[in-house]
Amino acid sequence: MSIEATLKELGIDLPPPVAPVANYIPFVVTGNLVSISGQLPIKDGEIAYTGKVEEAVSIEEAGVAARLCGINLISQMKAACGGDLNRVKRVLKLGAFVNCKEGFGGQPQIINATSDLMVAVFGEKGRHSRSAVGTNALPRNVPVEIDALIEIE
Amino acid sequence: MSIEATLKELGIDLPPPVAPVANYIPFVVTGNLVSISGQLPIKDGEIAYTGKVEEAVSIEEAGVAARLCGINLISQMKAACGGDLNRVKRVLKLGAFVNCKEGFGGQPQIINATSDLMVAVFGEKGRHSRSAVGTNALPRNVPVEIDALIEIE
Amino acid sequence: MSIEATLKELGIDLPPPVAPVANYIPFVVTGNLVSISGQLPIKDGEIAYTGKVEEAVSIEEAGVAARLCGINLISQMKAACGGDLNRVKRVLKLGAFVNCKEGFGGQPQIINATSDLMVAVFGEKGRHSRSAVGTNALPRNVPVEIDALIEIE
Numbered sequence: 001m002s003i004e005a006t007l008k009e010l011g012i013d014l015p016p017p018v019a020p021v022a023n024y025i026p027f028v029v030t031g032n033l034v035s036i037s038g039q040l041p042i043k044d045g046e047i048a049y050t051g052k053v054e055e056a057v058s059i060e061e062a063g064v065a066a067r068l069c070g071i072n073l074i075s076q077m078k079a080a081c082g083g084d085l086n087r088v089k090r091v092l093k094l095g096a097f098v099n100c101k102e103g104f105g106g107q108p109q110i111i112n113a114t115s116d117l118m119v120a121v122f123g124e125k126g127r128h129s130r131s132a133v134g135t136n137a138l139p140r141n142v143p144v145e146i147d148a149l150i151e152i153e
Numbered sequence: 154m155s156i157e158a159t160l161k162e163l164g165i166d167l168p169p170p171v172a173p174v175a176n177y178i179p180f181v182v183t184g185n186l187v188s189i190s191g192q193l194p195i196k197d198g199e200i201a202y203t204g205k206v207e208e209a210v211s212i213e214e215a216g217v218a219a220r221l222c223g224i225n226l227i228s229q230m231k232a233a234c235g236g237d238l239n240r241v242k243r244v245l246k247l248g249a250f251v252n253c254k255e256g257f258g259g260q261p262q263i264i265n266a267t268s269d270l271m272v273a274v275f276g277e278k279g280r281h282s283r284s285a286v287g288t289n290a291l292p293r294n295v296p297v298e299i300d301a302l303i304e305i306e
Numbered sequence: 307m308s309i310e311a312t313l314k315e316l317g318i319d320l321p322p323p324v325a326p327v328a329n330y331i332p333f334v335v336t337g338n339l340v341s342i343s344g345q346l347p348i349k350d351g352e353i354a355y356t357g358k359v360e361e362a363v364s365i366e367e368a369g370v371a372a373r374l375c376g377i378n379l380i381s382q383m384k385a386a387c388g389g390d391l392n393r394v395k396r397v398l399k400l401g402a403f404v405n406c407k408e409g410f411g412g413q414p415q416i417i418n419a420t421s422d423l424m425v426a427v428f429g430e431k432g433r434h435s436r437s438a439v440g441t442n443a444l445p446r447n448v449p450v451e452i453d454a455l456i457e458i459e
Contacts, residue, residue: 020436021414022414022415022417022418022421022422023418023421023422023424023425023433024400024421024433024434024435024436025433025434025435026435027435028396028398028399028433028434028435030338030339030396030398030457032183033183035398035399035435035455036435037435037436037437038436038437038438038439051409052408052409090181090183092181092183092188093181093188094177095437097437097439098290099440100289100290101289101290102205102289102290103204103205103289103290103294104290105290105291105292105293105294105295106292107290107291107292108174108175108292108293109175111175112175112176115175115176115177116175116176118176119176127176127177127178127181128177128178128181129177129178129179129180129181129188129189129190129300130173130177130190130191131190131191131248131250131298131300132191132292133191133250133288133290133291133292133298134252134288134289134290134291134292135288135289135290135439135440135441135442136288136289136406136407136408136409136440136441136442137404137406137407137408137409137410137411137413137439137440137441138411138413138439138440139411139412139413139414139438139439139440140411140414141409141411142411145437145439147435147437149188151183185336186336243334243336245334245336245341246334246341247330251443253442253443254442254443255358255442255443256357256358256442256443256447257443258443258444258445258446258447258448259445260443260444260445261327261328261445261446262328264328265328265329268328268329268330269329271329272329280329280330280331280334281330281331281334282330282331282332282333282334282341282342282343282453283326283330283343283344284343284344284401284403284451284453285344285445286344286403286441286443286444286445286451287405287441287442287443287444287445288441288442288443289441289442302341304336
């Protein structure tokens with residue numbers, strides 16, 4: 001099954017890739033590697049969640065935010081592949097930051113929403129290495145930011 | 154001298170690689186590059202240290218925790234090399250996060266325990282680039298998390 | 307125009323590359339990729355800024371600090387290229403950490419100083435992917451730390 005068919009089956013309507021707000025670009029391709037800039041939980045062009053996990057947003061909402069970051073990563077992948085997501089050979093690495101309180105230790109559960117999405121969409125090719133850490137602050141006060149390194153063909 | 158002999162000389166008994174707790178995998182190989190997921194200070198299958206540096210753990214203990222992360226990284230490297238650590242061509246990059254109080258500036262000294270380990274084990278091949286930063290929170294409230302990018306042959 | 311001429315035109319006098327303080331090295335070359343260690347806002351061998359953004363340093367000063375990190379990155383690039391910056395083929399990724407208060411969301415504006423520098427110096431080759439996040443603490447209490455992945459020829 002094509003990745004687009006899988007997305008449809010999952011009920012995911014891929015948004016256009018989010019434009020960066022500054023003098024950087026959403027992804028860079030070098031050979032078969034693509035480095036994708038940190039994506040925020042943006043939906044319909046707007047930040048969908050703000051604030052810290054367990055304060056302004058629940059763990060559940062943070063998971064939805066993390067999944068949104070993942071959808072925006074996939075949208076960038078599609079652009080990097082010239083529109084054909086079947087060219088994604090492997091999701092190599094996700095780098096995830098969770099805006100949280102001192103001592104919060106539940107980053108992995110939150111970022112699982114993104115990891116599960118990658119495997120649901122890309123199957124074995126979506127299985128990736130990962131770092132998930134906490135932070136006291138993120139751009140525009142979002143709860144989650146995630147960047148990625150992928151391989152394409 | 155083989156890497157295994159060096160490990161023995163250093164008194165390091167390499168544990169089995171730690172299994173990830175979610176839908177990600179401990180490492181991904183692409184060509185000669187291996188991206189290794191963030192490793193925690195786990196010993197004998199248990200988190201060995203929790204809490205912030207200079208609060209729950211001393212700087213010295215944090216160094217031991219950082220070295221544990223390094224041992225777990227080497228264990229993953231061994232798995233990525235099909236059991237033969239002599240295939241490690243270069244440790245390219247360590248990405249280190251230290252769970253600490255506001256304004257703490259001693260991350261480099263703590264992560265030196267990991268850097269020293271890599272050079273002790275791999276010699277020149279263990280000399281790496283590095284980022285070491287602070288954070289207010291890490292998974293399962295550990296004091297240190299470290300990921301790596303390596304080259305194998 | 308050569309990169310050195312561009313630097314001169316921009317009034318940038320490239321410092322010698324900053325030596326690492328520990329058992330890691332400032333950059334590692336593998337094939338055409340160069341991973342550069344996290345650079346601090348060091349000028350004339352001294353930390354130029356310390357403290358958190360919006361506390362000890364203003365957003366404007368933090369931008370100057372971020373640009374200093376960028377200049378130190380370029381100095382490392384030059385060393386990695388054997389002295390010839392025209393061998394820089396692409397700045398692939400900047401990884402930026404801003405030492406800030408809880409909930410501060412202005413990391414992108416601060417790191418734009420670095421992104422703008424890369425494009426001013428390298429033109430299209432300087433356009434990069436990026437992650438910019440907050441943190442509660444950085445080495446030696448600096449306000450900004452930035453690492454990089456670049457491609458050379």
